[in-house]
Amino acid sequence: MDYRDSPEEAAFRQRLKIWLSQRSREFPSADGDAYWAGQAAWHRALHAAGFFGLSWPKEYGGHELPPVYDVILDEELARAGARPRPSLGYLVQGLGRHGREELRRRFLPPMIDGSERWCQGFSEPGAGSDLASLTTTAVRDGDEYVVRGHKIWTSYSDVADWCLLLARTDAGAPRHRGLSAFVISMHQPEIEQRPLTMINGVTTEFGQVLFDGARVPTAQMVGAPGEGWALAMTIVAHEREPAELGFTARYGKLVRDLVARSARSAPAAPAAGRPPSADLIWAYVQTEMLYTHVRRRLSERLDGVAHGPEGSLDKLLMTETEQAVGHAVLAEAGTGDPELLSAYLYSRAQSVMGGTAQIQKNIIAARILRLGAS
Amino acid sequence: MDARLSAEQRELRAAAAKLADDLGPHSVLDLSDDTRVARLEKAIAATGWRTLRSDGAGGVEVAIVAEEFARGLVDVPFLGPVLADGLQPSPEPTTIAAPGGPHPSPEPTTIAVDARGISRVLMLTGNSVQAAQVGDAVTGVDLTRVTAEVAGPWQPVAEISPEQAQRWRALALVVTCADLLGAARGAHALACDYAKVRAQYGHLIGSYQAVSHPLAEGLALIEGTVSILRHAAWAVDEAAPDDAIHAATLAKVYCARAARTICETSIQVHGGIGNTWDCLAHVYLRRALAATELFPVRLEEIDCGLS
Numbered sequence: 001m002d003y004r005d006s007p008e009e010a011a012f013r014q015r016l017k018i019w020l021s022q023r024s025r026e027f028p029s030a031d032g033d034a035y036w037a038g039q040a041a042w043h044r045a046l047h048a049a050g051f052f053g054l055s056w057p058k059e060y061g062g063h064e065l066p067p068v069y070d071v072i073l074d075e076e077l078a079r080a081g082a083r084p085r086p087s088l089g090y091l092v093q094g095l096g097r098h099g100r101e102e103l104r105r106r107f108l109p110p111m112i113d114g115s116e117r118w119c120q121g122f123s124e125p126g127a128g129s130d131l132a133s134l135t136t137t138a139v140r141d142g143d144e145y146v147v148r149g150h151k152i153w154t155s156y157s158d159v160a161d162w163c164l165l166l167a168r169t170d171a172g173a174p175r176h177r178g179l180s181a182f183v184i185s186m187h188q189p190e191i192e193q194r195p196l197t198m199i200n201g202v203t204t205e206f207g208q209v210l211f212d213g214a215r216v217p218t219a220q221m222v223g224a225p226g227e228g229w230a231l232a233m234t235i236v237a238h239e240r241e242p243a244e245l246g247f248t249a250r251y252g253k254l255v256r257d258l259v260a261r262s263a264r265s266a267p268a269a270p271a272a273g274r275p276p277s278a279d280l281i282w283a284y285v286q287t288e289m290l291y292t293h294v295r296r297r298l299s300e301r302l303d304g305v306a307h308g309p310e311g312s313l314d315k316l317l318m319t320e321t322e323q324a325v326g327h328a329v330l331a332e333a334g335t336g337d338p339e340l341l342s343a344y345l346y347s348r349a350q351s352v353m354g355g356t357a358q359i360q361k362n363i364i365a366a367r368i369l370r371l372g373a374s
Numbered sequence: 375m376d377a378r379l380s381a382e383q384r385e386l387r388a389a390a391a392k393l394a395d396d397l398g399p400h401s402v403l404d405l406s407d408d409t410r411v412a413r414l415e416k417a418i419a420a421t422g423w424r425t426l427r428s429d430g431a432g433g434v435e436v437a438i439v440a441e442e443f444a445r446g447l448v449d450v451p452f453l454g455p456v457l458a459d460g461l462q463p464s465p466e467p468t469t470i471a472a473p474g475g476p477h478p479s480p481e482p483t484t485i486a487v488d489a490r491g492i493s494r495v496l497m498l499t500g501n502s503v504q505a506a507q508v509g510d511a512v513t514g515v516d517l518t519r520v521t522a523e524v525a526g527p528w529q530p531v532a533e534i535s536p537e538q539a540q541r542w543r544a545l546a547l548v549v550t551c552a553d554l555l556g557a558a559r560g561a562h563a564l565a566c567d568y569a570k571v572r573a574q575y576g577h578l579i580g581s582y583q584a585v586s587h588p589l590a591e592g593l594a595l596i597e598g599t600v601s602i603l604r605h606a607a608w609a610v611d612e613a614a615p616d617d618a619i620h621a622a623t624l625a626k627v628y629c630a631r632a633a634r635t636i637c638e639t640s641i642q643v644h645g646g647i648g649n650t651w652d653c654l655a656h657v658y659l660r661r662a663l664a665a666t667e668l669f670p671v672r673l674e675e676i677d678c679g680l681s
Binding site: 001002003004005006009068071072255259275276278280281282284285286288289290292293295296297299300302303312313314316317320358360361362364365366368369370371372 | 375376377378379380383434566569570577578580581583585586587589590591593594597598600601602604605608609612613624627628673674676678679
């Protein structure tokens with residue numbers, strides 16, 4: 001056990017620090033719509049400099065480094081005040097594990113280098129937690145499938161070139177078995193975008209997507225007909241791990257900004273600063289916990305530990321942390337600062353996106369604690 | 375960077391867990407079984423784990439044993455002797471003293487902790503190690519450990535370096551964190567076992583989300599506790615002394631909150647039975663409360679830093 005950097009890790013960190021000191025100002029950290037607008041350029045710049053896709057296969061544009069390098073990347077991005085890295089790990093895992101070699105070779109490199117952008121079409125208005133009840137259909141027509149249905153909570157759908165789509169291909173099969181996954185082009189007139197305005201005013205993160213006769217070649221089915229549920233489970237399991245997301249470092253940065261803010265704003269004794277609120281200190285403790293947790297989880301992957309339901313534990317810890325940071329924002333800044341208020345409001349989504357906190361608890365109770373059906 | 379336990383550390387955990395499972399109390403009645411306590415004492419004395427520090431073991435190893443002993447409610451001394459050994463090795467059974475005592479107390483006082491069958495006690499003041507004798511037992515919240523008055527006067531017996539003193543203080547915090555984690559794990563397992571046998575409305579209570587969700591939250595808290603404690607235990611010996619203290623204070627705040635929540639959940643899951651003396655849930659809670667108060671850290675003491 002050694003939490004310090006190995007010589008190789010230290011050299012990587014140093015290289016990254018230098019690059020960030022020179023380049024990260026071109027991609028200012030931002031909230032709300034400005035953040036989403038700049039994310040594609042940031043992704044391409046990170047990849048071009050060799051700092052993205054660190055643990056993914058070289059043949060698809062990754063670097064095949066141990067997973068702990070992602071921790072170093074996240075830490076240094078946060079320290080530099082830079083944007084978090086784009087979160088794509090779940091898509092890479094989903095396509096990498098379930099897609100045929102031709103699909104992987106065609107789609108993974110541009111996904112990883114940021115030249116093609118992706119969204120994920122899973123949730124529907126009538127199929128949220130109960131994903132297997134989805135009703136979007138894909139009907140075979142010669143060499144193509146024809147897609148009709150309504151997807152929602154589709155992040156970046158307005159800028160995506162491709163969508164990893166889950167649709168029903170066999171209405172007669174038991175509901176989990178009748179689903180298939182596709183890589184479908186978002187550039188077709190039969191696809192309509194409707195943005196969703198979130199409670200913090202952001203309009204470009206989540207969208208609704210309506211498919212009305214959109215077409216996808218049969219060769220772009222991921223896996224075999226009826227194997228869509230297996231892919232969906234791979235994706236949601238990976239989506240739930242804080243290690244897959246650059247978010248952890250974002251919380252740390254927000255906490256540091258709040259501490260600095262508290263030290264500055266001491267009306268009575270400006271020199272001494274105001275002591276941080278209990279909510280802020282607790283958010284700091286939780287953030288530090290999450291750092292150590294991500295480090296432990298990623299270290300465990302050196303043993304090739306398969307991540308199944310344990311991701312739900314990580315997701316709950318991440319949610320607790322983000323929402324504690326949200327409460328620290330309120331304690332420190334009230335509602336007066338629009339950017340901070342937006343961060344607080346956004347934190348409420350963390351216990352819903354990627355599977356609600358209640359669904360995570362059902363998974364933990366049934367599959368880890370074996371408490372019986374929930 | 376590698377946060378995994380080594381093969382030796384995993385073996386140590388398995389050995390400590392087995393000893394605790396074999397000879398620790400399995401009921402409140404077992405707590406007063408002197409024959410069992412004597413066998414447990416003999417078995418633990420034979421392991422040599424009370425002198426882990428003077429044998430060169432790190433904070434991680436000490437934390438592993440402390441955690442498994444708390445999980446199994448081991449009711450003979452370990453925490454006290456292993457910390458005393460970390461201050462000044464001695465052939466005579468020795469424990470440590472810490473600020474505390476009966477409340478309200480007319481003046482600040484120290485009590486000997488984890489003192490069952492032990493007559494000598496050490497305390498660190500500044501960089502000075504002082505020794506005294508263990509006095510009469512006093513009532514404490516923890517049913518698995520004996521606390522006692524200190525029969526003065528304190529005599530200086532050794533001077534350690536400022537760095538050694540810092541590292542010892544970090545170790546002391548880490549050992550209490552490990553005690554909290556072990557107690558939380560024990561209480562959580564007790565509640566999960568109960569939820570799989572207790573039925574109401576024709577179903578096992580574990581099948582109800584009102585019961586299973588707090589237990590799932592408890593497991594998440596345990597995982598967070600494992601992570602923050604492991605880093606702090608490593609830092610005792612490997613990080614700069616100030617960083618070791620910082621990591622340990624963070625861990626203490628997190629572990630204490632998590633353990634209390636988990637122990638309270640365990641009592642709640644047990645329903646009426648959980649509120650009776652004969653249910654082990656309160657024994658875990660009491661152990662957790664005692665570990666929280668031993669070298670306590672208040673939230674306001676945390677340095678959020680700007681580094």
